[in-house]
Amino acid sequence: MERKEEVAVVVENKQIIFKGYIEGIPTESDMELKLGNKFKLKVPSEEEEEGCNGALVVKNLYLSCDPYMRGRMRHFFGSYIPPFVPGSVIEGFGVSKVVDSDNPNFKPGDFVTGMTGWEEYSLIKKPEQLRKIQPNDIPLSYYVGLLGMPGFTAYAGFHEVCAPKKGDYLFVSAASGAVGQLVGQLAKLHGCYVVGSAGTDQKVDLLKNKLGFDEAFNYKKETDLDAALKRFFPKGIDIYFDNVGGPMLDAALTNMRIHGRIAICGMVSEQSLSNPCGIYNMFNLISKRIRMQGFLQSDFLHLYPQFLEDVISYYKQGKIVYIEDMNEGLESAPAAFVGLYSGKNVGKQVICVARE
């Protein structure tokens, strides 16, 4: 693309660096704030840097903390996404504003969402993975949550994997998280009976009193998950939307109804454990003829326009609510990310790098 010669502004670009592969639960010291990095607010020419044909320079506004990212901190190449590179900036979903463009599909000032870096400014060499945000009155940060990957995961998983019917008994774990809160609300709109589990009383309160779940419980206060599920589902579970795997999945298997469906979503966190939990109640798959299906939202991208239309419409009508846990400043990113695994955050964990 032919562009006129300009003098490029150079800024300082704070970054969050991934220090090295980990085992177990991430800690703040696995990441590092790096200062003093100079960054030119202009797409380099192909001579200056390879692969910059059609690239963008963006200013990052909101960054997303998602549980799947823990899998990328491990030296494990068998998953659907490669690990982070030690010493490099962390990657994740974000909302950004285009500063400079060598691409006819984007112009400075456009708001975009997709994979970006945990830094103030990013050079994006493959902008085809970005989606342009059409300006409307919905907060920009929602495009990494309700209207982004987690929201679409909930939408595709619920509608395409769970095969929901009106009146179904649905259970969702990690229910106040970015995915869980939308699964529960979509299920209520579909006419299901919805129970969610979460890890604090505050989250349980939120599920029952703000998100409209029929029931919710604090799994950390239950000594017997099987008994807890029997209490909330005396007739059994038709749909289990699994965001956690492990013992909760095992307990749910025992409580499924005939022809029940289990959508396997968040177990990616188990993947980073060296010793994953065993699942012992598999024979229920036969006796109850259960379908258990793992999925990734990326397999359903053809439904994304319909998702946006539906969820924006529900949101504008006040039929669904959405809860964010907003953290101010790039400096807050390591603590915000680590908070995902301690259950500290309430709602979708987001980092605000800049307002605009």
Added chain:
Amino acid sequence: MERKEEVAVVVENKQIIFKGYIEGIPTESDMELKLGNKFKLKVPSEEEEEGCNGALVVKNLYLSCDPYMRGRMRHFFGSYIPPFVPGSVIEGFGVSKVVDSDNPNFKPGDFVTGMTGWEEYSLIKKPEQLRKIQPNDIPLSYYVGLLGMPGFTAYAGFHEVCAPKKGDYLFVSAASGAVGQLVGQLAKLHGCYVVGSAGTDQKVDLLKNKLGFDEAFNYKKETDLDAALKRFFPKGIDIYFDNVGGPMLDAALTNMRIHGRIAICGMVSEQSLSNPCGIYNMFNLISKRIRMQGFLQSDFLHLYPQFLEDVISYYKQGKIVYIEDMNEGLESAPAAFVGLYSGKNVGKQVICVARE
């Protein structure tokens, strides 16, 4: 039904009695041959015995030994079929000949297949569960195997659960068993690449040289099931037809391809274990987007006529072969049944009580 008065013939009726609930693997001493029982070859009147309206008296010709029966030997009511009653005759699938009928749909001389008792003669109070066998040139015993529950399990599981495509890589465990041998052959006819596992070299030979499998291996000779599957499926597995559960299922999960399907069939044997094996590789469900589905043939009965037509036609054209392990005499039943769990039998385990 009005019937003319006749003098009923009374015969001795040998029976195999279930002695009591077990843990672990069945042994011959869990069953007992009972002699001296008198049996009238005529359906009793409703006054003589309740529930005999519309009943049949049948002579049992062939009895089926099926792995699921072990689940009925345990004091466990959470499955799709209740346990046996201690002190009563064992129930199972069989081929029988009608001796006397109080039912307009059956007449003496008809051959039927369905649930009957492990005894020479049975009074069948609910003949609606029986299927009449249309005489043809296929051995009658095949109606408890190739053309019965195991064959239909293979057919429904393969076509309805596995979603097979030409060129798919298919793995089936317990491949020389009643279900496995048909799964493999249907898959070959469908254009799949088929590998089976079995527990003796004789069975492996059978799979490769008689049943037309592409490859087969003796899992008892493999120290590392994961490595064995990688050897036979360097590109991974599209379909795993699971007849065993446990460590083989775990190894298969690691070797599945993206969008692979796992039909869960024979794990019912795990159900009778007090300490089932844990499954540890569940995260593959997400990273490979695997669908894992338990099923029972009884959910697909609408396909039974099509199954019979297809499989009889394949068999008559010589496109599929079928291997039986025939045991002579009701007395052989306990040993034949126990043999299922030692891997002794080669092919479908059947007991011949009488030739006609």
